Amino acid sequence: MVTGHTRLEQAVRVWLPVGFFLLLALFPFYWMAITSVKPNAELYNRNMMPLLVHNPTLKHYVGLLTETSFLLWTWNTLLVAVISTAISLVLGTMLAYPLARMRFAGAGLIAMTVAAIYLVPQPLLFLPLADVINRLDLGNTLTAVILTYPTMLVPFCAWLLIGYFKTVPKELEEAARIDGASRFQTMRRVFLPLCTPGFISAGIFAFTLSQNEFLYALIFLTKSSVRTVPVGVIAELIRGDVFYGGQLMAGALLGSIPVALIYSFFVEHYVAGLTSGSVKA
């Protein structure tokens, strides 16, 4: 009896607060999902209990995929995210390796500048950048965002990779150097293959950040055919008439799925990257 009582008490102590946070975190997603499968008759009936659906329908999804350019936006978003992540990992590594491993005058200054650039929020730069993009004649091209996303992602990847690189033991590199490998060969053949977990962490972060980006995409991409999902959803699924809720929620849910999927595969890397910045620092 006593153990049963304390076990119950234990369960309440754990699941009452944790359950509260879970409910808070998940309710908006539940609301997205349930709204997206409600027929309009239920969606716009204010007397019906809104938490449940009686006659679920995929009508809004069909409408989203056939009447709007949603699939094209998804393709654009993935393309931009993959390319800008790749660019950022390469450029980030080129910054991080010397900063993590070499001793040279100016290293401290560069490291500080990289950290500072990472912390500069986009709203400080978007107006002059818009003018730069216009002058380069890149308005309404995916190149505009592929070039500008790495401005946030390169410093970010560099910063995360510096932390990771410093945790890798130096012995293998020293051995390679003794064997006569140049610094570049040592880095490429010996060091970088050891750092796959660091690249996965940085890559996932960069990928989710590019999927999340809104301001640059909003300014640079005004034609439907080049839009990314966040901009397309805001610009084209929110319409004047009342009956757009179902399709809007379907778009929000489908748009979240690529990020959520990638995240679920690499969640441990993600959490490791998230907490390394502040905990290990």
Added chain:
Amino acid sequence: MSIRTEPLIGVTRAQPRRRPASLAAWLDREPVFSWLMMTAPILFLAAFVGYPFVYGILLSLQDRPVAHVGTFVGLKNFARDFNDPIFWRVAINTFVYTGVATLLKMVGGLALAVAMNQNFRMKNLVRAVLLLPFIVPTVLSTVAWMWMLDPAFSIFNWFLIALGMPKPGPSWLGNPTLAMASIIVINTWRGLPFYGITLLAGLQTVPPELYEAATIDGASGWQRFRYVTLPLLQPIILIVTLFSVIFTFADFQLVYVLTHGGPQNATQLFATYAFDIGMGAGQLGLGASVALTMLPALALLILALTLYMRRQ
């Protein structure tokens, strides 16, 4: 352990010809290798961050309607900002938004971390699920909130009316105070998992012996939290808070999607106001000046954070 390697390379490479060997040796010097390696990223950042930054300052000193040539006007744009009552409203809004949201995230994040720092089944799954608001694109989750706060079909109003409140219930995004409260709550909802999971990682590094010692000394649960947990977490709390303050202070997407700064500029922040002036009204110079007024506060925060992280 430290064995000089340069002479060895010199010997192995020197056999065929002399000049490439010395070039290879030169390329292998730490500063040369480092700067060559960093050239491409530094040039990229100089072109797409450094140049726009300087150009933004020049823009703010110009009268520059979109698609026209700018004329230099000195500090007139800033003078106009400081005489603009909406600008001051925006400044107050931004500070209220940042302050309240940061406080809520900090307290809620600590609570989340403490709740998660217990042993239970499926803990990793719960942690992964709790991070969802943070990883899902902000615009898309904000759209869900927009629907939850819809003037006609709000789920909250349905419950309030079911509980006896007269129809149509509160206008969440139409009433200035409620609109500000709404954007603060949604920002908190999105940022809280970041605080919680980072602080949780910090909590897990606290040695259990410290709690045992405190318990033996007769410390209550609250005292253990106050005198053991909090002091040890302080560095992490500081870093996470600085981070979150920087990005909340310059927030754009949430407000743009939910209220466009309305009603009557009640939720207008620096970033959305700069956008309205620069992009909406096409006054690039004036818009740049509004954005730049964020710089002093941001520069202080960024400097504090980079110095602090370096010291660690």
